[in-house]
Amino acid sequence: MSPEVSVKPLEFLGFAGLGLSVLLHMIFVAITLGVGLVTAIYRYLAYRRSDSALEVFARRGFRVMIVTELFSGVWGTIITVFLAGFFPGLVALATNVLFTPLAVAVASIMIRIPSIVIFWYTWGRISPRIHSLIGWIMALSGFGIPLGFRTLFSEITYPYAVATYLSEGSVNPWRAYGSPLFWSLYLHTVFATISAGAFFLASIQSLVKDVKGVSIALKYGFVFLILQLFAGPLYWYTLHRDSPYIFSAVTFGDFSPFLILKMVLVIALIVLGLYSLAMINLRNEIYRYTRYIGLIALIVIFLGELLNDGSRYPYIVTLGEGGLSLSAFFNLYMDVPASVVFVILGFLFLAIALFLVSFYYAIVKRFLPEIPER
Numbered sequence: 001m002s003p004e005v006s007v008k009p010l011e012f013l014g015f016a017g018l019g020l021s022v023l024l025h026m027i028f029v030a031i032t033l034g035v036g037l038v039t040a041i042y043r044y045l046a047y048r049r050s051d052s053a054l055e056v057f058a059r060r061g062f063r064v065m066i067v068t069e070l071f072s073g074v075w076g077t078i079i080t081v082f083l084a085g086f087f088p089g090l091v092a093l094a095t096n097v098l099f100t101p102l103a104v105a106v107a108s109i110m111i112r113i114p115s116i117v118i119f120w121y122t123w124g125r126i127s128p129r130i131h132s133l134i135g136w137i138m139a140l141s142g143f144g145i146p147l148g149f150r151t152l153f154s155e156i157t158y159p160y161a162v163a164t165y166l167s168e169g170s171v172n173p174w175r176a177y178g179s180p181l182f183w184s185l186y187l188h189t190v191f192a193t194i195s196a197g198a199f200f201l202a203s204i205q206s207l208v209k210d211v212k213g214v215s216i217a218l219k220y221g222f223v224f225l226i227l228q229l230f231a232g233p234l235y236w237y238t239l240h241r242d243s244p245y246i247f248s249a250v251t252f253g254d255f256s257p258f259l260i261l262k263m264v265l266v267i268a269l270i271v272l273g274l275y276s277l278a279m280i281n282l283r284n285e286i287y288r289y290t291r292y293i294g295l296i297a298l299i300v301i302f303l304g305e306l307l308n309d310g311s312r313y314p315y316i317v318t319l320g321e322g323g324l325s326l327s328a329f330f331n332l333y334m335d336v337p338a339s340v341v342f343v344i345l346g347f348l349f350l351a352i353a354l355f356l357v358s359f360y361y362a363i364v365k366r367f368l369p370e371i372p373e374r
Helices: 009-049 052-086 088-097 099-121 128-141 144-157 161-168 180-207 211-242 244-251 256-283 288-310 338-370
Strands: 315-319 322-325
Touching: 009 052, 009 128, 009 180, 009 211, 009 288, 009 338, 052 088, 052 099, 052 180, 052 211, 052 338, 088 099, 088 144, 088 161, 099 128, 099 144, 128 144, 144 161, 144 180, 144 288, 144 315, 180 211, 180 256, 180 288, 211 244, 211 256, 211 288, 244 256, 244 315, 256 288
Parallel strands: none
Antiparallel strands: 315 322
16 A cells, blocks of 8 residues: 555445455456357357257356356446445546446346246247347347446546546547557457356366367357457556556555466466366276366466456546545445444455355255256
């Protein structure tokens, strides 16, 4: 923390609670977007090839996606609660300046949720061609959500549309999309989430011993991991150019060990994935440690978002080598003793632990065993 910036316990609670909610949300988003895309692709291929095995693969992926979507939505709501409750000033500014991008995200949610429901209830009841089209709408609409919400993260890292608003007093509804930081962040997010989602699906397929399913998911994971190997350094470079505070904290400062750990896990992901593919191609067997490849990929997502968001502390908006502290946007009407703050944080960690355990049982113990094989 910068010595000239002091953070009150309640402000720390707001920052930590918001950060933990975002981290959990991004883990589930990675699964739902990545698995959703692969599901749509293979529902279409199953229809085109009249391949029942591919349809089972798509159905299994879709069930995983549904459970994940529920958990993702819960944590998205928690993020909103933290933002509105602790940082109403930030919400007010974002709502004014980023109304159009946020409207894009909301519109995408309004398309995605009904399409998921329709896709679920019409499976096997309507034309496979129409059903696969609904699957594409479901999958692609999901990427409109970060297309909107990632502008907020872009602006608090490098105020671009906000700077125009403050200097000119007018709002350009599309200005946020002109930010050079936004597009590198968006590509970084999309490629990482699809790759992690595909690797997670490979882990799920390994648990049910679907050799072909593991092979398919691993290949998609690697395609987008390769793209991510270009998008990640591009985003790192734009941070160096546009947000030196975060770049310094991540590269040389307190958060550099997390960056090193992330790189080590990416290498482990590549090695384990390639070995798993080799075992399938040479012996038609699933390597027993393939079940952990999804967990590694999700930890990489967790660390990436931690670097992106946690490294801005004690600021909430970074400006060059410094920034605007948490207190600049904090709710002035809240006053809670420090002891209560840390009790609340303890309960939040407990809730996260229980949440992850229930997610594991929902996926592995309940939903997967119920999937029909034909």
